[in-house]
Amino acid sequence: MFFPEPRIPFVRSGRGFYALVRHADVVAASRDARTFSSEPAATSPAPPSWLSALLGTPMVNMDDPRHSRLRRIVSRAFTPKMLARLETDIQATAARIVDDLIAEGPRDFVSQVAARLPINVICAMMGIPERLRPYVLRRIDVMTEYSGVRGALTSPRALRLLGGNLKAIVDLHRLVARLGRARRENPTDDLVSALVNAEVDEGGERLSLRELGSFFDLLLVAGNETTRNALSHGLRLFTEHPDQRDLLLEDFDGRIGGAIEEIVRYSSPIIQFRRTVTRDHVLNGHPLKAGDTVVLFYPAANRDPEAFPDPDVFDITRSPNPHVGFGGPGPHLCLGANLARMELRIMFRELFDRLPDLRTTGEPVPLLSSFDNGVKSQPFTFSRPARSRVEVRP
Template sequence: MNDDVDLAALDFWARPPEDRLAAFARLRALGKPVFFKEQRIPFVRARRGFHALVRHADVVHASRNAKIFSSEPAATSPEPPAWIVLLLGRPMVNMDDPRHARLRRIVARAFTPRRLSQIDEHIAKTAATIVDDVIGGGSGDFVADVAARLPIKVICAMMGVPEHHHVKVAACVDAMTEYSGVRGDVARLRTLRLLAGNLKAIVALHRLVARLGRERRRSPGDDLISALVNADVDGERLSVRELGAFFDLLLVAGNETTRNTIAHGLKLFTDHPDQRALLLADYDRRIAGAIEEIVRYVSPIIQFQRTLTCDYEMNGQSYRKGDKVVLFYLAANRDEEVFADPDTFDITRTPNPHVGFGGPGPHLCLGAHLARRELTAIFRELFTRLPGIRASGEPELLLSNFDNGIKRLPYNT
């Protein structure tokens, strides 16, 4: 590309969000994916680089054609080294069908509309308690006081993790996700420090779930850990490692994403009072569209990657077997060929075929309906009981090319 855009460099991800979006608009205008070289990161698999898919059509095509655009060896980057996979197992997001489909069927039982409506009451109560705690507080950090609290409690309740472990689980998830910022030219020392913290957190979570798994095998309950340890996959039981990999996936996939969406949501409704007024004029009718628009506008997950299983041509561009492509959801969600005025935040946008929950295909977000229910509940509590709540400053953003994360957001009520 004819300017200084390097998606593989951490510097790029430190730029202001508007700069990054402008760079993605220029990449889309080129009409074909650009290849970015990557530097080696110590202790993780070497990578040559990746083709950046930035157009909606390309992201959708790659998501749909999972036999060609494989999620193995990993949909996340950097890819875990073989010894980590051996030690900690492989989450289903990094698997292709048929094994992926079999595992997904087991967890999907916890995400059916019937099961989800059973936990609606728990979600509503938790959201109400969180808002009880901030009423009268006046000001603070919205992420710590509100956004971070709901998703972890909901996932832990679904999994059947007892309340007294929640704080520890939340701390482990935070340590794990800090690693997401590491890619490209980051300093060796930082990588080592983060990798060590990451591993320690994963091992602690695996120990906890293994213990709970043993308990639930003896006396099953009505929770996801019980369902997983007693499920039959390919005629065999899930191993402790597989159970641990599941636990990490659900925690990482369901926690950070929803938390960031809640925080971005408050900022968006602060910056767009007209959209907030529109929402509050008819909350029940407009909240569903508002949530889809927040997810489109924010793209809480910036990207996932795929690996080509054969030589292939897509939209006039040739790819070789083994090539990596990165599906930049945040760029696809601003594609002017699909969305009119893509940079306008419009909660009444219809249709809204965003790919914030992933493109159509086998890996489409399993927790999307759960996330929608959590977002509906927390915004209802916030905006009806604290109508004056707003972000009182700029968010402190996470330096990451994976999570569009907010570390801190000042607010007042």
């Protein structure tokens, strides 16, 4: 289906796009990166060229060979060894979040729980020292506030927030560049050292300090709101489907893996990414021309009845579950999927173990965005901590 692009003041409109809504089409376009390019950008609208000149291009907006070079280097952040190291940190953060929750009482699940975990994990990953975290978190708050008004680019408030947003990004670039420089001079065994110093067995490749800044941005954009929204959607889904929640709590370790995949399928935290067609091509009988834009709609693909029987049923035991919530199979498949899975597993375990009757109490306030299926706030409740109900396997 073709959609012309609406005219928005101050935003250059494109030629319109074809919507890919079938699971098979989203998979085909994700796999065939030569025909379906991520350049000039996988997001819509593409960032203006002055912004790319200022901040660099994130790998999600690149094709090979630039993309594969960067992906090879930054994959060092997501090895099983790196993830295992983070696990203790994530566990400690999740426990602290629940301690604070019990002390404060329930107000808003997003600000008290969902927003706190991923950002602390990303800071831990990048080795941001504890004393600098408030500085980083303040700037991330500014960026998040701006993302909440994305739909109203032209309002004075949005323009003011855009200015604050850019300054926050530049400040964070400077901070990680300083960190990178320090690790070049005195390498340790942390991630930043691994990224900015050449690894001999990997062809001597390393990130420039500017690329390190872009990588941090990408982590903040790709790994922050996505995971926090999955947490908020997850709690709402377990509240709306108490049978599924009981099923999970009967055998937490055995079922949490399937539950997380089903939360990501059912809620699709990312709504869409785009591709640009590089050569004339026929997709599912539809001719596409070089230069056409296609938009991959993950929520539609994730409810395609040809791929998922009873697609509107939330079923944590669904198997197989070939959802495309982390992107379709191909070179851009989410690099942080296993990290997100670990965060969700640890956070839900901590929550349900210590607050067994935790549940939402009303409708979420959605984020105005065509990109993030975001939750701005979510009312919830719980009663005093009781004994553990989560079955832990020996």
